Amino acid sequence: MGMIERVFGFLFGSGGNVIKDTAEVFFENAEAGAARDAQIKQAVMAQFAAEFSAATKPGLFDRLIDALNRLPRPALALGTLGLFVSAMTDPIWFAERMQGIALVPEPLWWLMGAIISFYFGARHQAKSQAFQRSIAETVARTPVVANNLHALNALEEGAAQIEGTTGDNPALEDWRNGA
Template identity: 45%
Template structure:
């Protein structure tokens, strides 16, 4: 040990070689820590931008009314469908007459109605997907710590397996009992 410390500049040279090898290795493989930090920073920047775009200074009574009206179509359509079943049971002849009237609706009008309903619910779903809460910074850090712990556990298990395989006494015992 005294011999190594006696050689001047050996520690600095070894450190420089190690950094050079690490730099070369990063050319061929991605540094996962740096990549995760960059992804996290990008996600936080996107969330901040979305937050700035959709931040409302104050809601007016008109905004509240429009939000309420926008919530009516889905329950209205569900209740209307249930109402059709009740109407069919109460007045079968009237129901049949109205269904015959629907059979006379031209096909392009059905396509138009289908498009309107599809775009309404598609836009609504897209809105919910876009506003769904993304993992916060703490969640990302927690997930990264869990992944790191799992990788360490895997590495320890691999090391233990290598030790077992390289131990002739254990191999002999396994051959006898296995």
């Protein structure tokens, strides 16, 4: 008995675990790693909360820039609708304006096209990535949904078996027969 105690005392130490301590030199302790990850996530969320909290209201310049960033899409949409309305209400006025646009040099059209393409292209890229992320989340939920469907089918089969067995219950038979 004394030799076994000494071997276990050597391997696991008195109050410590030599094997565990040695293994942690080569492999990360999962529990400690999870605790560190949780601390990092909490720090990030605290930073985001501080950045977007009501206590740090944006100044006039920030609000002006935010307003300017929101203008291009509505301006382009409303401007296009305005062109259609003006073409229908005053075709001569509209034709005069279009003659002026016909004089715009081609490089300027290319420049305007590039600017609009970059603006809407960046927005499209961001929306596309969000869409891909939502698809990945949906696919990740597929096994859970399949398990739920399997459980529901099992419940339905069990209910069908219960309905099929009437036993000696005349009241249930009368109810099923609509009496």
